Amino acid sequence: MANLTKTDVLIIGAGPCGLFAVFELGLLDMKAHVVDILDKVGGQCAELYPEKPIYDIPGTTMVTGEGLVAGLMEQIKPFGPTFHLGEIVETIEKVGDPLFHVTTSRGARFEAKVVVIAAGGGSFQPKRPPVPGIEAYEGESVFYAVRRIEDFRDKNVLIVGGGDSALDWTLGLEPVARRVTLVHRRDEFRGAPHSVERMRALVAAGKIDLAIGQVMGLEGESGVLRAAAIKHNDGARSRVPCDTMLPFFGLTMKLGPIADWGLKLENNLIPVDTAAFETSVPGIFAIGDICAYPGKLKLILSGFHEGALMAQKAYKYVYPDQRLVFQYTTSSTSLQKKLGLS
Numbered sequence: 001m002a003n004l005t006k007t008d009v010l011i012i013g014a015g016p017c018g019l020f021a022v023f024e025l026g027l028l029d030m031k032a033h034v035v036d037i038l039d040k041v042g043g044q045c046a047e048l049y050p051e052k053p054i055y056d057i058p059g060t061t062m063v064t065g066e067g068l069v070a071g072l073m074e075q076i077k078p079f080g081p082t083f084h085l086g087e088i089v090e091t092i093e094k095v096g097d098p099l100f101h102v103t104t105s106r107g108a109r110f111e112a113k114v115v116v117i118a119a120g121g122g123s124f125q126p127k128r129p130p131v132p133g134i135e136a137y138e139g140e141s142v143f144y145a146v147r148r149i150e151d152f153r154d155k156n157v158l159i160v161g162g163g164d165s166a167l168d169w170t171l172g173l174e175p176v177a178r179r180v181t182l183v184h185r186r187d188e189f190r191g192a193p194h195s196v197e198r199m200r201a202l203v204a205a206g207k208i209d210l211a212i213g214q215v216m217g218l219e220g221e222s223g224v225l226r227a228a229a230i231k232h233n234d235g236a237r238s239r240v241p242c243d244t245m246l247p248f249f250g251l252t253m254k255l256g257p258i259a260d261w262g263l264k265l266e267n268n269l270i271p272v273d274t275a276a277f278e279t280s281v282p283g284i285f286a287i288g289d290i291c292a293y294p295g296k297l298k299l300i301l302s303g304f305h306e307g308a309l310m311a312q313k314a315y316k317y318v319y320p321d322q323r324l325v326f327q328y329t330t331s332s333t334s335l336q337k338k339l340g341l342s
């Protein structure tokens with residue numbers, strides 16, 4: 001078959017769990033190719049909160065989303081994974097016992113002994129607020145995530161929403177933006193109480209504006225925003241000058257093609273056993289946010305654990321005739337050699 005890339009393991013999703021799986025597989029001599037729809041690695045950490053601090057990664061008091069991704073990329077360097085970014089895995093076909101043919105939206109074809117689905121919530125997409133004509137401004141003046149705080153320096157930013165993201169970015173952008181206006185449809189917020197208090201203190205100090213109402217329309221041309229029309233809850237209407245709008249209405253997770261891969265699904269998640277995080281199809285594993293089992297927590301540290309146990313079972317498929325000896329990285333010279341340390 002032409003253009004067929006053979007690999008031990010094909011990982012679907014380059015989020016933190018997919019990246020750490022490369023490490024655990026690499027320690028056991030399994031090579032991985034990693035495919036992700038996004039044009040960069042890091043999954044939610046890179047796409048949704050690159051500059052936000054994470055406090056619950058073991059052994060690290062604080063690391064930002066992008067800091068964690070950079071650390072993971074450094075950690076997996078010795079294992080030389082091949083990344084295929086900007087492609088969606090479309091099909092998985094079982095051709096052996098186990099052996100799989102996998103195809104992507106760009107026509108890449110893989111033959112893998114093991115497939116690891118680390119697809120998070122599938123392809124996640126921000127919910128679009130019901131503002132007429134908003135599509136014309138998306139990507140130019142309307143953004144659903146903050147990738148770089150510096151991009152908002154000296155901007156008039158309109159933030160819409162009442163949850164953690166809206167509050168966090170109101171607080172986070174206030175020091176750099178020319179002016180921040182927060183718009184929420186009621187004077188109650190779903191975000192962390194501490195953030196609500198800090199936001200109200202900034203309003204009281206005259207440093208930001210708060211409008212209780214809804215964005216009814218946008219004014220501008222060729223994608224360049226000039227102002228937003230706000231209908232306040234008391235019936236008043238106003239025009240808020242702004243050049244950037246950040247709506248935070250939550251995310252919809254679209255499972256995408258995963259639903260067509262013949263796997264057992266429960267509420268759009270993939271049930272797995274907790275001994276190896278294997279799906280209903282032997283040789284296909286699911287780790288991270290996409291997998292479901294009793295007590296599952298959608299935390300990065302859970303996905304790391306799942307990846308470690310997945311690798312132990314994957315080894316049996318990739319090296320069926322070999323016995324796996326459990327080793328510590330602290331004391332095994334053979335593991336240290338693989339890490340390029342001796």
Ligand SMILES: Cc1cc2nc3c(=O)[nH]c(=O)nc-3n(C[C@H](O)[C@H](O)[C@H](O)COP(=O)(O)OP(=O)(O)OC[C@H]3O[C@@H](n4cnc5c(N)ncnc54)[C@H](O)[C@@H]3O)c2cc1C
Pocket residue numbers: 012013014015016017018035036037038042043044045048049053054055056087088089090118119120121122123124256257258287288289290298299300301303
């Ligand atoms: C605002 C926010 C703050 C958070 N804070 C914390 C925190 O403090 N601590 C913590 O532990 N967790 C936190 N989380 C949760 C954490 O980010 C997730 O648990 C983690 O990202 C899950 O990692 P993952 O690798 O399973 O999936 P993801 O990070 O979702 O990555 C999955 C990747 O798979 C790709 N993909 C999906 N389908 C396909 C396909 N068919 N083909 C190719 N690629 C595909 C996606 O594009 C995505 O890049 C937070 C989440 C959010 C949104």
